[in-house]
Amino acid sequence: MISSKEELNNYIKADREALDMKHPFLASLTFGEHARIRNYLTTLRYTEYYSQKSGLIGKILYGIHNLNLRRKSLKYGIYIAPNSIGKGLNLPHPGFIRVGFNVKIGTNCTILPMVLFGKAHPTDNMRIIIGDNCYFGVGSSVIGSNIKIGSNVTVAAGAVVTKDIPDNVIVAGIPAKIIKYKV
Incomplete structure (x- = not known):
């Protein structure tokens, strides 16, 4: 705020x-x-x-x-809802990006085109919380309710995050799985 x-x-x-x-x-x-x-x-x-x-x-x-x-x-x-993203947001290229009202993203994050943060079902009462210094590759999605993504996380292109992700990891796949721990 x-x-x-x-x-x-x-x-x-x-x-x-x-x-x-x-x-x-x-x-x-x-x-x-x-x-x-x-x-x-x-x-x-x-x-x-x-x-x-x-x-x-x-x-x-x-x-x-x-x-x-x-x-x-x-x-x-x-579309980025007001008061949902911290300072230092990097959008390297224009293109479809959707960040709703129930999403809170930390500082210094990078979001590439075709990224969606959304609900798994229209009646879900979702809350997505993302830490600092995160990177979201082209076509990645965070879909579900009450998902927490830690700081310094890289979400690979095309990955679909449906569960919590700890700090300092790289995730990929559908559904997203940890493929590497950052040192």
């Missing part, structure tokens, strides 16, 4: 550093994919900041940023 302007600026700075853009102005002029991701993440962070504000002006600004976020979600195919 972003509660102050200073914290908002720290989140935006960490997200931009994670993208590692060499020439952000040039990328925006040439419609580069990183410029779109940077723009989306900045809008996400402003929506998170204004969701905590009370008063008429705060509600109006939240509404404006939330509508802008929804528009960009449809345009870019990325």
Whole structure:
């Protein structure tokens, strides 16, 4: 939850550093994919900041940023629920990404396209908690209820996580199994 302007600026700075853009102005002029991701993440962070504000002006600004976020979600195919991801998020490429409201992801995580965090059944009361410094490969999914993924976990491309994963491992397969422990 972003509660102050200073914290908002720290989140935006960490997200931009994670993208590692060499020439952000040039990328925006040439419609580069990183410029779109940077723009989306900045809008996400402003929506998170204004969701905590009370008063008429705060509600109006939240509404404006939330509508802008929804528009960009449809345009870019990325849906990340506000207040669900820590700072330092890295989205290397645009593409379908779905992070719902009942998902909490730690700091400095990397998510590639075609990644889904979701329910196994529509009536599930799910909660997915993911630690810091995690990496989700292309086409990976985390599906189920009450799943906890530890810190420093790599989820291989195409893997489907349905159960808890401990810290410092690499998982792959359908369903995902530990294939290697990180030292």
